[in-house]
Every structure is written in structure tokens, then in C-alpha cells.
Amino acid sequence: MSTSTPYVPRRVSRNSESELIAQDLAIEFDDHDFSEDGSWDEYPLTQQSPVVRTVDPKNVCLVVDDASMTYRVRSSNEYRHSQGRFTRAVKRVTGAGWTEVPALSNLSFIVNRGESVGVIGTNGSGKSTLIKLLTGKVRPTSGEVYASSTPVMLGVNAALVKDISGKENIRLGCLAMGLSPEQADAKYDQIVEISGLSDALDMPLKTYSSGMASRLQFAIATSVDPDILLIDEALNTGDAQFRARTKKRLDEVRAQAGCVFLVSHSLGTIKQMCTRVIWIEQGELLADGDPQWVCQQYEEYTAHKSNDRLRSAKVVYERTRLQLNPIQVDFTDGSRPKKAGTNSMR
Numbered sequence: 001m002s003t004s005t006p007y008v009p010r011r012v013s014r015n016s017e018s019e020l021i022a023q024d025l026a027i028e029f030d031d032h033d034f035s036e037d038g039s040w041d042e043y044p045l046t047q048q049s050p051v052v053r054t055v056d057p058k059n060v061c062l063v064v065d066d067a068s069m070t071y072r073v074r075s076s077n078e079y080r081h082s083q084g085r086f087t088r089a090v091k092r093v094t095g096a097g098w099t100e101v102p103a104l105s106n107l108s109f110i111v112n113r114g115e116s117v118g119v120i121g122t123n124g125s126g127k128s129t130l131i132k133l134l135t136g137k138v139r140p141t142s143g144e145v146y147a148s149s150t151p152v153m154l155g156v157n158a159a160l161v162k163d164i165s166g167k168e169n170i171r172l173g174c175l176a177m178g179l180s181p182e183q184a185d186a187k188y189d190q191i192v193e194i195s196g197l198s199d200a201l202d203m204p205l206k207t208y209s210s211g212m213a214s215r216l217q218f219a220i221a222t223s224v225d226p227d228i229l230l231i232d233e234a235l236n237t238g239d240a241q242f243r244a245r246t247k248k249r250l251d252e253v254r255a256q257a258g259c260v261f262l263v264s265h266s267l268g269t270i271k272q273m274c275t276r277v278i279w280i281e282q283g284e285l286l287a288d289g290d291p292q293w294v295c296q297q298y299e300e301y302t303a304h305k306s307n308d309r310l311r312s313a314k315v316v317y318e319r320t321r322l323q324l325n326p327i328q329v330d331f332t333d334g335s336r337p338k339k340a341g342t343n344s345m346r
């Protein structure tokens, strides 16, 4: 690139939208981050080339290897003519009235033992789809997802039985997670303590508030000392005391050399609970790193978007994407965990 034109990035065509973004970025970098010789090369406007990252068989919990997910849904006139996000997401209508909805595209990352990974992203960005892939209940349409053991899923829809008491739900939940009756009895006191619900445990679950039910779910799901714990939005309903207990329990899971994967719209929860944050936007991995930094970019992005400052939002988006170091997963002999969904419960 010519050093005489430091503000015109070489990788974009003239007058394109990305050139406008590049100019905005140039202003930002000029103010804050521009390198001393004014070079653009440290801030390429195309995606960085992936760095090969070798899986460590002793430490690995989860591997997402170039995974993409596209849903196939039966299309209808209503869908075809709607002007919302759905329409924008729909890339192609196949023959016979089926529509493909791309949800995740070429995601790659590795989660090691001791990590607590938060996942953020705006509505419809693909967070829940990612969780489904990690549980192995849904297979990626391309790429692969690996897990060192069966993840324990804790979500808003995790099964609790409404007509029986909290006590009976504890016992049933433990048995459903593979504990023997003796193991379930041994875990009972710990579950009661974590839930903080001792006074209400004789009452049928249908009398619980949603926050109380979430607390019980959390206490039951974490009682098996899971190697991999997946949590989808379940922690947002508790009060401050429960959140402190939750954090303590998640720290214990991590200390036992497991990993925690937490999807939430609450950045406070994410910052409090996580050691690393992944930001997925429009099905793509946009950031992966320090919780404070990633959440700050996300807050800026969503603030611009909700105030209809779309160009500014795009600048934050591009700026964040440029800081991502995408990886290409590499397996050495024996380092490939089982495909998600094919492990048995430990």
C-alpha cells in the first residue's frame, strides 16, 4: 500500500459501504489506535486469516470445528411477504416450498477445563442454536461439534414437574440425571442449600414463582458436579443472594476442572460469572475474549442500534471483528473428543 495515502484502505473498492466504514474506522484509529507509522496493515479490513490452534487432549471440554447450522422450514406466503428479520435471514427458497434459514456460519472455538464462557448476541443471532449443537441434540449442517463428556443442560425449559413438591422434584431430577437413589439422598442437603428454598420444598411446584423454579432447577442440575454445564438464560431471575450462591457453585464446577457455558442477555450476569465471552452476531463469531472488553463493544453496538445509528453500529461491528483472531482447529492423534451427543453421562 502506498504510505502517502494512509487513510484510504487498499482492501475495499471505492464508494462501497465498507469503504465508508473504513473511513470511519480510520478516524477512530487516527484518534486512538493508529500505529506510529500510520500503517493500515495492522487493521486489515478483511477477516484475519485463521490461526491453527491445536487441541490439548488433557484440557479440552468442547470443540466447535467450523460448524454451520441452517434450519429448513416450510415456507408460506406469509413468510415470503413479511418484511422483518425473518425475510432478511432467508437466503434461498429451495424447490418444494422449503426455505433455508441460516442460523450459524463457520464457527470455530475451543473451550478448555476451568473456563466459564459467556455467550452474547442480539435476538436471533444464533446463541440458542449454538447451545443445541453443544448438547448434541441438533447436528450441525456442516462442520462438527465435540464434547469431552455429556453436557448438563440447564435452561428455562428444563423439565420440572408442576404437580409434585419441590422435594419430590429434587429426587426425580437427580434420578433423571443418572444418580442412584442413594446418591440422590446424599445430594439432597446440598441441593436444598444451593436453592435456598427450604421453607417451600413441601409445596407443589405450581405454587412457585418463576424465580423460585429457576433456583430449584439450578440447584438440581449442578448437583451432579457436571464436567460441562450449559446454561441458557436461567440465571436472570434470582435475587442478589441467590446470584451469590450461583456464582459460588459455578466457581466450584470450574474448580473441579469442568467448564461452564452461559447464554444470557444480562451483561451484568455475564461479567460477574464468566472468564471469557463469545459474541455471536448474525450467526458469525464476532468477538472472543476478555468479558469487560467484549461486553463494552456489545453495549456500544446495541446502544447505537437501538437509537437507529446504524452506521455507527456497523463501525463498532467492524472494529470488533477486526480484533478477532479466528482459529482453525487442529487435532493431534488422540486429541479428538467424541462428537457431541454421543457421550454417555458420567
Ligand SMILES: Nc1ncnc2c1ncn2[C@@H]1O[C@H](COP(=O)(O)OP(=O)(O)OP(=O)(O)O)[C@@H](O)[C@H]1O
Residues within 6 Å of the ligand: 071, 072, 073, 089, 101, 102, 103, 121, 122, 123, 124, 125, 126, 127, 128, 129, 130
Ligand atoms: N427451529 C427453528 N426453525 C427455523 N428457524 C429457526 C429455528 N430456531 C431458530 N431459528 C432461526 O435461527 C436464527 C437464530 O435463532 P436462535 O434462537 O439461535 O437465536 P438467539 O440468539 O438464541 O435468539 P434470542 O436471543 O432471541 O433467544 C434466527 O433467525 C431464528 O429465526
